[in-house]
Amino acid sequence: NAGVTQTPKFQVLKTGQSMTLQCAQDMNHNSMYWYRQDPGMGLRLIYYSASEGTTDKGEVPNGYNVSRLNKREFSLRLESAAPSQTSVYFCASSEGQHYSNQPQHFGDGTRLSIL
Amino acid sequence: QKEVEQDPGPLSVPEGAIVSLNCTYSNSAFQYFMWYRQYSRKGPELLMYTYSSGNKEDGRFTAQVDKSSKYISLFIRDSQPSDSATYLCAMILFSGGYNKLIFGAGTRLAVHP
Numbered sequence: 616n617a618g619v620t621q622t623p624k625f626q627v628l629k630t631g632q633s634m635t636l637q638c639a640q641d642m643n644h645n646s647m648y649w650y651r652q653d654p655g656m657g658l659r660l661i662y663y664s665a666s667e668g669t670t671d672k673g674e675v676p677n678g679y680n681v682s683r684l685n686k687r688e689f690s691l692r693l694e695s696a697a698p699s700q701t702s703v704y705f706c707a708s709s710e711g712q713h714y715s716n717q718p719q720h721f722g723d724g725t726r727l728s729i730l
Numbered sequence: 731q732k733e734v735e736q737d738p739g740p741l742s743v744p745e746g747a748i749v750s751l752n753c754t755y756s757n758s759a760f761q762y763f764m765w766y767r768q769y770s771r772k773g774p775e776l777l778m779y780t781y782s783s784g785n786k787e788d789g790r791f792t793a794q795v796d797k798s799s800k801y802i803s804l805f806i807r808d809s810q811p812s813d814s815a816t817y818l819c820a821m822i823l824f825s826g827g828y829n830k831l832i833f834g835a836g837t838r839l840a841v842h843p
Contacts, residue, residue: 659833705773718764719831722773723771724772
């Protein structure tokens with residue numbers, strides 16, 4: 616059971632470079648989410664997608680863009696990376712609509728360092 | 731003030747101890763309460779999920795919610811070294827079609843043999 620798969624697992628970028636983090640889920644979930652996790656801050660929502668073709672901003676969207684390519688895939692793009700975006704990024708998915716009472720399933724994260 | 735407060739620890743206990751992990755929250759509109767376990771270099775995985783005040787038990791784990799005090803707890807009985815992880819509380823608020831999920835910052839637990 617793959618669940619939620621994220622690629623890459625690790626990445627080092629220089630300031631100003633761009634990159635796309637990939638996420639795919641095989642549970643036929645409607646909703647998908649991107650979070651960042653920083654020490655002492657907990658998980659903070661960057662963007663979410665309640666269904667294929669729709670995306671909405673979360674708590675910390677600045678500097679990021681997303682694409683819900685199809686029901687399975689939800690990518691996160693950093694157009695011009697900044698050191699403040701050094702973090703661990705998690706993708707998650709859940710059944711039902713955005714933040715229904717269905718629990719979220721998480722991938723194992725992408726560790727991103729920006730120099 | 732954060733909407734959800736959680737002591738970061740670390741909490742170190744001997745194998746077999748009873749562990750108590752806690753979160754407080756400020757918004758009485760939170761309705762669903764969850765505990766996630768996160769092993770090092772892994773994503774969070776759901777442990778317990780409840781929406782009412784009182785206790786919910788699952789094996790060695792008991793989730794307790796006290797809505798009047800805005801306080802939730804996770805108890806682990808007969809703790810094992812394999813329970814060593816970071817525990818995140820999370821809660822959902824439903825508000826006029828815009829739902830909100832807030833995570834605590836996590837408590838790191840170490841169970842030593």
